[in-house]
Amino acid sequence: MKCEEVRIKINGLIDNELAESEIDALLDHLSTCKSCRAYYKELLRMNREMLRAAPPDPADNWYIDFRKRFFRKTGGFLGRLFFIGSYLVLLIYSLFQLFKAPNEDLAIKLIIGGIFAGFLLLLVVSIADRIKESKNDRYRGVIR
């Protein structure tokens, strides 16, 4: 092996990217070639210096904070689901009771039925809009 080829491979060696067989051939050369050994040492030194000059790590509690927020988000979603779901069930139930009641005025039943139908329609439209929006939104799932 020529020295330049060897030196390219020494880069692979310090980066832990060589196969066993390649390492053996490399070590053979290193045991006989002084200047490649010097190169190897120099590269290790530069590696350490690069590491020392590296950007900082995030704050220690970053990961813990992230986990808290990440799992709370699920809780929030389930909470809303239960809340709105139960509210709708309650509405439908009371409406059903109203229509069943024999001595209630038909006009009242129709008016309240109308209000309810309107409310439901608005709800459906706004949910449909939000779904459409979030499909086009490149920052889906991002807390703003």
Add this chain to the structure above:
Amino acid sequence: MERELIIRSKAGDRYAFSELVRKYYKRVFKTAYLILKNRQDAEDITQTVFLKAYSSITSFNESRSFFPWLHRITKNLSLNLIKRRKMAGEKVKSMAYGEPSIDPLPALPEEMVLREEESQNILNALAELPTQMRDILILKHWKDCSYREISEILSIPIGTVMSRLYYARKKLAETIEETENRGEVRKNEM
């Protein structure tokens, strides 16, 4: 195993995903920090990156490496933040790392500038390297990338990563020596 964690995350397993976050958040943070130049923004963006990654993980192909995907999201979100701030008229201190069309010498975060002399020499030399060389060195040394990850991020064959690193490191060593000599000359002239 990572592949398994990704598949579980795709099925909505948040515990599996938070393990992926644990594995990668420091590298994502460093990527954002080098663009945004400050901790607070970089920490916020790191959070945003993972939430976005989780919400679109079904589009990730698990036969590829995970970090290059995160790296792309991080770069996009960080650059968007800078763009939005610029449009909002806020003064942006410095531009993105490795964006020669905007800023030929990448300004380093202030926090990093105040380092001991040896680190300072290496940072100065790094700033003088051609973008291509600087990028691969930063990917390897600071973002802790494997050759496979580097080849995916830079879209180059995995076989050329090693030789590119060889040339980049060679150039870096030469540049460090040059800048050190320049410093010596200046000291002697005084």
